[in-house]
Amino acid sequence: MKKFLNNPEAFVDETLEGILLAHPDKLKALPDTPRVIIRADSVKPGKTGIITGGGSGHLPTFLGYVGQGMLDACAVGNVFASPSAQVMYNGIKAVDQGAGVLCLYGNYGGDRMNFDMACEMADMDDIICEQIRVKDDLASAPPESEENRRGVAGLFFAYKIAGAAADKMMDLKGVCEVTRRALENIRSIGVATTPCVLPQVGSPTFTINEDEIEIGMGIHGEPGIETRKMMGADELAELLIGKISVELPLGVGDRAALLVNGLGATPREELYIVFRKLAKLLAQRGVKLVRPEIGEFATSMEMAGLSLSVFKLNDEELYNLYEYPAETSFYHKTGEYPS
Amino acid sequence: MKKFLNNPEAFVDETLEGILLAHPDKLKALPDTPRVIIRADSVKPGKTGIITGGGSGHLPTFLGYVGQGMLDACAVGNVFASPSAQVMYNGIKAVDQGAGVLCLYGNYGGDRMNFDMACEMADMDDIICEQIRVKDDLASAPPESEENRRGVAGLFFAYKIAGAAADKMMDLKGVCEVTRRALENIRSIGVATTPCVLPQVGSPTFTINEDEIEIGMGIHGEPGIETRKMMGADELAELLIGKISVELPLGVGDRAALLVNGLGATPREELYIVFRKLAKLLAQRGVKLVRPEIGEFATSMEMAGLSLSVFKLNDEELYNLYEYPAETSFYHKTGEYPS
Structure with a gap:
């Protein structure tokens, strides 16, 4: 280990x-x-x-x-x-x-x-x-x-x-x-490509085949909803936003914040490639994107994979609370973001 | 891949x-x-x-x-x-x-x-x-x-x-x-446990045995100075600070900033465990630690491992510049830190 x-x-x-x-x-x-x-x-x-x-x-x-x-x-x-x-x-x-x-x-x-x-x-x-x-x-x-x-x-x-x-x-x-x-306006879905290792166990918590990914896996390695062949970043972005849109419809005039969260081992570069496609897909639908977050927010140690969380922010009060400043040991929000 | x-x-x-x-x-x-x-x-x-x-x-x-x-x-x-x-x-x-x-x-x-x-x-x-x-x-x-x-x-x-x-x-x-x-007052050394994969190549850039780590490996996988058996976090902290101290002696009354940098796949938890030992070792030597940085600052995609950078900050002008506020897309520094 x-x-x-x-x-x-x-x-x-x-x-x-x-x-x-x-x-x-x-x-x-x-x-x-x-x-x-x-x-x-x-x-x-x-x-x-x-x-x-x-x-x-x-x-x-x-x-x-x-x-x-x-x-x-x-x-x-x-x-x-x-x-x-x-x-x-x-x-x-x-x-x-x-x-x-x-x-x-x-x-x-x-x-x-x-x-x-x-x-x-x-x-x-x-x-x-x-x-x-x-x-x-x-x-x-x-x-x-x-x-x-x-x-x-x-x-x-x-x-x-x-x-x-x-x-x-x-x-x-x-x-x-x-x-x-x-x-009521927040939904997430994750995808994992490799497992994590618990310190007290010392071996991987589960296995995923070399050419497969697990859609819907939880942050403790809970089983997902389906195993799929590894796919491109754009295809994955469409799949994730598609699943979320079923419960959280996003269309012309809607406003939303995206959180593209790395599970641990996935490089930031890849998170931005996926975010890029998500931003384009939503822009095409006429959805207005507010300040996004891309990085590691809820990890599963060295698990590779990512999750998408969407926060529909049509509500003005919620939007103002979302944009309110914060300063913690691992997170900060300041300044203005183009709206 | x-x-x-x-x-x-x-x-x-x-x-x-x-x-x-x-x-x-x-x-x-x-x-x-x-x-x-x-x-x-x-x-x-x-x-x-x-x-x-x-x-x-x-x-x-x-x-x-x-x-x-x-x-x-x-x-x-x-x-x-x-x-x-x-x-x-x-x-x-x-x-x-x-x-x-x-x-x-x-x-x-x-x-x-x-x-x-x-x-x-x-x-x-x-x-x-x-x-x-x-x-x-x-x-x-x-x-x-x-x-x-x-x-x-x-x-x-x-x-x-x-x-x-x-x-x-x-x-x-x-x-x-x-x-x-x-x-003149900054030195770094890294250690890698797993390789990274170049997108255009699709396979690992090098291999490290399952029970070994590479001391001194570069952020592109350049060979290090020695291969060692995997060691505990405390032992690693001693090894890294020991190598740096040869060129950057740190003793009673000195002041230093530490950067514990994750190379990509290493969980934050582990970076903090290593930082913890480094902070203790330096405190024992009478070194005053200023605001540290622990996280991903210079990665090598999904490579696992970490690097330690030490910045000796006895110089008052350098200290004030180090503490000066900054705000970028991936980094920010604000507020006071206990001195």
Whole structure:
């Protein structure tokens, strides 16, 4: 196994140690709960708190979005494993300023169960909690079983909207309302070409034939919806936007943000080649593209592949929240973008 | 070959097309010379121009650093191939505002020859050009043959210093002086675990045994100085900083910036684990660490591995230039960092 690590059991804690040593201006661990990462800067008094949580191995997801204009805390689990309810609860308590806390996370069994429990614990402390589960991965279940869908790179869009709303001092109800409205307009689909290797396992999590790709694979290597022969970038762009358009129709006068997310090993050059075709296809349909994101936002360690997330942004309020500035250890948004 | 592309011959132009579609606020192509990428924002009148150039396949290097506080232009070559002298010359002409132009690039044969020729062409137009060749890769030749050393991720530090100096309206002589002073204090060394695949070739550029790593490998797969058995992250950190310290001694009271650069496929988690050990080792020696950079800065497509660049920053002027704000399509620096 060619991974730069020491003891596989220490993989997550050593990663966290490195991140905290590198970004003391942005992040710190919660005293007595090193698996809760919170903002190092001062948070506006009375702001609605926002916490996320999930397994490790997806940087910048999740903790990379803790910071100004986005999240207040992240509960950090082991690789591909949920953090405990106790860790989540300590995080909730830390970020509550009396205005309540939104728990905003990907729809996975362990995270769901533990956040449910953490919110019950918070409730006993009279901390008002709301939960929103992100289920943007349309390949993970059919629309009629939407409650079974997983959260993938579309989480980034949800963090952006909720974080901006909270930074603008919206109350918990308002933050939840805009976030839910955003999620109705966010869909993702991924494609993988090579597997990843879990540090504690040391061998690939699955195999894909040398000439094939897996359409709809999840960020933990969950099976996709179909195996296809390797195809060109343009053909792939058409396939991905086609699948998303079924649920999120995009036509003349619509406005949308695209996120072309690398899963880990895929070069940026290739992400831009795919983005190029997506931008052209949408322009042909008369869709107005707003500031896109191209890079690594939700990875699966050294997995090769990419995902496309689309955020339909016809709604003026959501657009303004999307364009609101943010500054975290792994992400920043500033300045104007041609509209 | 599992690359997301269309025609391999169109790889670079389609990548550029995607980048320009994504970042119209930051970048544009030079009219009539699509292989010269320049800043889309307005440049301070009379500023010293800075141009770089080199082969493609290394994003964010090179064009990702064109922008505010860094570079004014980039001449873009094919994958791992120098751009032509004519393209470089057109770029030089475009960014000269009467104050002259610094050509700042990695020390590779083709780039050297073509920039020499481009500068001669500029000279005939009475454009004053200076050339600085970055030779930070200490594994590429012994110190006594320093002129044969290659430029790798340390280019980023050079761009940062030269760009800040030019943005502060230093004249060409001053920009060259601080950049040369910076380069005396910058050294890099890389290590690769897997090869990359050239789009036009379709197969790996070299092989490394399953249990081995190549110390000192270049960003085009140039042979390193030794092959070693795969080692732990801490051991690797000690090895890399040890090799750099021979030429750049770091001890009590010294100040240094670290750049832990992923070559393409290596997860961010692993980069942080290595950074963590480097930060500890230097702290033990009494070295004061300034704001580090951890991520992908100079890649080799899907090559796995990383490089360490160290910038000794005892010099107050260089430190202030290093901390000066920058904003490009692939990089930004803002805010305060604890000192």
